[in-house]
Amino acid sequence: MNQDLIKHARVLIIDDQALAQTFLKKSLEKIGFDSIQIAESAKHALRLTDDILFDLIICSFNLSRDRDGYHLFEELKDKGAIKLNTTFIFTSAETDAALVNSVIELQPDDFLAKPFTSKELSERLLRVLKRKQKLNHIYQALDNQDFKGALAHIDDTLNNPKQTHLYPLVMRLKGDILLAQKDFATAARYFYDIITVQKFTWAMIGLAKAYLGLNKEEAGKAILDKLVKKPETRLAALDLLAQYYINHDEYDLAYQQFRNAKAISPRNIKRHQSVVNLARLLHDHSGQFEAAKTMLRFAKHSVHDTEDLYLTVARAGIDYALTLTEQESVNIAKQTDKYLATVKREFLHTAESKNKIAIVQARLHYIRDEQDKAKQLINSLELDKYGAISFEDYIDRAKAFHELGYQNEAVELLEEVPQVFDADDINGKIMAKFLTQETQEKRDIPFSPRQLNNIAVQLYNQKQIDAAMQAFKDALKLMPKNARIALNLLQVLVEQKQRQHLDEPQQALYWKAIEVINQNKLDTQQQTRYESLTARSEQYDVRHTNSA
Incomplete structure (x- = not known):
């Protein structure tokens, strides 16, 4: 290793423990590092990297003063403070599975579990630095988005018999470049040739990605079905x-894969957002609210910690409250109030953000059956002057209009949403599907979930069985995981069954209600009611069979 390069390398130690700072500084000085700076927090590190591009960064994963190492790494990378030829090493006293998986997902150059000796640090560090030095020309080309140059340097390395120890790494880099260029045909042949010689896990993942890119999706899925069973490839396979x-x-099924991946590596905010978006698409309002709260918890103090993140949780809480009885929704409304209060307290507000907050506040008034206050607030907003600037703003305003009875205005607003979804982005695809679904539902169903259930109950009490059945059917469409709605629908269907035979669509609806009920944990009263309904249905079947 070139000692002169070590002497002049710019080093940053990021650790909030004084003993760790001293130990690392002395250990690095023994190796020969001369230019060493110390940051005792993530914020301090971010300030230092504003002026200096460091060659080596050793960072504690468990920073406690503001953000943790995961989100600091993300932010440093986003601002360009970590290049491919920057050596970045994480340290941590904790080695639980969730932390290790989070570290692996970030792909730092190394991870050292505390406590470690000066000798271990020196050996691991010098090994990484030597590799970085030999691959510097490749990394520089990649940092400059010069894929052609990077591939040329990689081929030179692969043709050099003295560099065999670097082959697995540069082979993987080559595969990553082919995928980044979307040259899926070449990538597929490349990865296939590799795994015929040795089944590297990264090559198997790469081949699956290439097949998916080529629309050879069954071949890609066959690989992923195997990789999802292996601990070292499970996370990547779940995402794919x-x-x-x-x-x-x-x-x-996509929802379940992302939820499983989120449990393995809980700090990835983009994956949390996918879970929230899929829960909303699937009308899993309870799951949406819980996922949004979890996302907020892991995003706290990170670059993701924004006004919109709190509003996402508040909006999810309102969506969930609308599926509950008025009494049940009180607690959710109180939680939502707290998130809204945090937005008002901790963030500066533009005229547009004040409108966002007001829309959420109006929806809270609606939940509390304060429709006059909600309408007054909506009508006081200068919506034309401060138009919605994001997808979520359009959606939330449309929901508010629809809940207050302005169905046409809600549909018109949804039809105005700019179609700016990235076809290659997972969340873009989910949101495009959700917009189509939301527009159709708002056009077809003029009532909120709570209103629908109340109307259906009234119709049932008035013995208008067909109309009640349709209302409960629409309610289940908006709340497909709600056991209370499913039980109400089942009761109407049993009444219909006893009046006359269920036709084929009604029979399908009957079994759908049964399925939803069986997927839920019922309270004692609900369980008794369910058993009574199914017993009545079975008695009718027996009588009908005997009479036939």
């Missing part, structure tokens, strides 16, 4: 399986 299911409009 979710992509596969989204491409096939199997959103329930």
